[in-house]
Amino acid sequence: MEKIAHISSELKDWILNTLKSGVHPEQIANAMIKKGFDPIFSYKTLLKLMNNNPIETVIREPRPYLYEIPEICKKGTIISTSDRDIKVLMKIEKPFIVYLDNVLSDEECDRLIEISISRLKPSKVVDSVTGEIKTASGRTSSGTYYQLNETALIGRIEQRLAELTDFxxxxxxxxxxxxxxVGEEYKPHFDYFPENKIQLSTGGQRIGTVLMYLNNVQAGGETIFPKAGISVTPKKGSAVFFHYGNSEGQVDRMSLHSSIPVVEGEKWVATKWLRQSEIVERF
Structure with a gap:
């Protein structure tokens, strides 16, 4: 197979940022070679970038995302789990978005809020280039994480979501x-990880999200999918499921989404991210 002897502007930016983060150039070159790049080309490119010399880049036309129907979209308008019937209110195909009602009871929503208030900490993001987990001005909420089955309530919801999504x-x-x-938001972002930060031991890539609304927001706080022109208003007990990874390892850039600022009141949500395989190493 012919070795690759050109790079995209995106790869150039990644190399520069990775060098700045302190990664040894040889490690970057070896990573490029493993991906099919010509060894001599890899080392010459790194040398030029380290010396601030110009290099030519090519515009890479991404292969169109191959949409595969997730299991949840094959279950009809009423999805029965072992303890609850969930209603499908809306389906969108590109990107795959399903708006669901009756995912959580009012009591479950209230209890999740109650047990979380004292645990809240400033939310963090995954850097799209380095994969570093850090706080960022584009995400101004507070949050907390729960271990699997940490409480009976969490365990019950986890089981319900598994039956709902088939994950x-x-x-x-x-x-x-x-x-x-009020005023807090999460600017447009993707839930999936940078390609260089995917690890099989931690479940591989994220490919789906369940976003559950725990209260009714008086004004603002909608979930926006700007590339699809979709806006979802928070409704207590409802949820949005969106799917953005396929069996070929592609990710769907149409899944870009944001939480716009709360105008009045406050907004509570519970998020469940789904990976392509079992998470062996947990933190």
Whole structure:
């Protein structure tokens, strides 16, 4: 197979940022070679970038995302779990978004808020280039994480979501509860990870999200999918499921989304991120 002897502007930016983060150039070159780049080209490119010399980049046309129907979209308009009937209110195909009602009871929503208030800490993000977990001005909420089955309530909801989505409990990250005060938001972002930060031991790539609304927001706080032109108003007990990873390892850039600022009142949500395989190493 012919070795790759050109790079995209995105790869150039990644290399520069990785060098700045302190990674040894040889490690970067070896990573490029493993991905199919010509060894001589890899080392020459790194040398030029380290010496601030110009290099030519090519515009890479991404392969169109291949949409695969997730199991939840094959279950009809009423999805029965072992303890609850969940209603499908809306389906969108590109990106795959399902708006669901009756996912949580009012009592479950209230209890999740109650047990989370004292645990809240400033929310963090995953850097799209380095994969570093850090606070950022674009995400101004507070949140807390729960271990799988940490409480009877968490365990019951985890089981329900597994039956709803057909993703095993072991493929899910621990549930996160978030609180947004007036003016707080999460600017447009993707839930999936940078390609260089995917690890099989931690379940591989994120490929789906269940976002559960724990209260009714008086004004603002909608979940926006700007590329799809969709806005979801928070409704207590309802949820949005969106799917953005396929069996070929592609991710769907149409899944870009944001939580716009709360205008009046506050917003509480619970988030469940789903991985492509079992999470063996948990933190």
């Amino acid at each position: 095993p409990i072991e493929n899910g990250e621990g549930m996160q509860v978030l609180n947004y005060k």
